[in-house]
Amino acid sequence: MSTSILFDAPGPKTVARHRLYSVIGLVFVLGVAAFFVWRLADSDQFEYRKWEPFVSPVYLETLLVDGLLETLKMAFSAVIAAVVFGVILGIGKLSDHAWVRWPCWAVVEFWRAVPVLLVMILVFYSWGIDRGVSGAYWSVVFALTVYNGAVLAEVFRAGVLAVPKGQSEAAYALGMRKSQVMWVVLLPQAVKIMLPAIISQCVVALKDTSLGYAVAAPGLTFVGKQIYGDPDFGGNQVPTVFVLAVIYIVVNLLLTGVATWVQKRFVGERKPLEVSMVTAVGTGATGGPL
Amino acid sequence: MHVVWDNREAVALAFGYTLLLFLISGVLSMVLGTFLAALRVGPVAVLRLAGTAYVTVVRNTPLLIVLIFFRIAGPKMGIKFNFVDITIGDVRLNNVFTACVVGLTVYTSAFVCEALRAGINAVPLGQAEAARAIGLPFGGVMRTVVLPQAIRAALPPMASVQIALLKNTTVAGALGVVEAFARMRGLTNDNAPERISLFIAFALIFVVLVEILSLFANRLERRWRIA
Structure with a gap:
């Protein structure tokens, strides 16, 4: 208003x-x-020594290549896997067969409610700990995949349900089978509606990659920890946190910009599709996921 | 499962910390978030801008970075919370706990603000216009027409935000508060073969807590629903 x-x-x-x-x-x-x-x-935070790593090319390169690039790689591996996982669960939740629907519902509810860190530490201790850096990397990716996949399953289900009913009715009237209706008629339209929501989920995944800190996974927080742990820079926690925050904010704003553009380009003026943690009873204007 | 049972007191204490983090930051974030929402829908341009800037910056920063700021960078620039040291039984609320509460509050209030704003935006324009047309003053328009509808519309996103906060308290575990996540990590370290059952036990407690919150929000929504 x-x-x-x-x-x-x-x-x-x-x-x-x-x-x-x-x-x-x-x-x-x-x-x-x-x-x-x-x-x-x-507290002398402006002294040159503390900002030195952020103006010297070697450290900047480390920050961007070992930090930002790894973080982005982690986020995108997780999002791509999460989309696959989410599509499977989302279709499962829409199934006509109760024995498919209920397990999918349970899986989605479980992974949506469990904190990412718990999953991360479990995978890391039981599988990743002997595998060094890549073990930590894939522990983070796995944890983010199951969480974001469960969220995207809901987004996906809502997206398919948001396609006007006449579309599937017309498709059935043409004699298409259930799978054809889904893949040929509903899915392509649902993807169009879902795209902005998927991109906003990328923002969530990107922010959550920072949790790799707990298992020493590569990425921005890991590089940051190394920088502020280096006594040469005189304990520059404050500048490091500042720089990391700025990097995250810039990348996330770019992603949000892309989501807005996609929304305008493909979806038009319709309200963006958002899914609440709570099953909405009312009209349900919902906020974005965290 | 016997590991959880053998350490039931430690586990209960850990979840006590989780709930304390959740309750304190939940209430504080609602207060701060409401204030921010008021700034963002109010008529004063400077405050609107300040509110927007706050929400944009905080929403796009990972929670871990916010917490590291208050927990690790803060003390370096003299922002300490040493004045807080409360002991109630086994529960000790010290500067680490306070730093995490402040971080969680700062982070969550941006989302609370957005949830409330979404609620206000969900009220159709005609409602306020009609209220104005029958001669209600600003206070009356807000109190009797707009806010009752806005709060109902804001309830589901608000519940999502608070559920997310409950799960986000685990990040405080990575920064020194011995809540559920830190306790699970500790127990897993000591009882490696039991790690799957440990995870399932802790995860199920979280599922139950989330379901309770979600049920509560649903009940509230039903009770408040008109027509």
């Missing part, structure tokens, strides 16, 4: 009041910023 509907056009008194709020707000925001800058300066 546009907020302007809620208010009258402000009169002179209100304009003055809003101006006062603006000033107070500005002072508050600047105050918070100033506090942080003061804390940073007071």
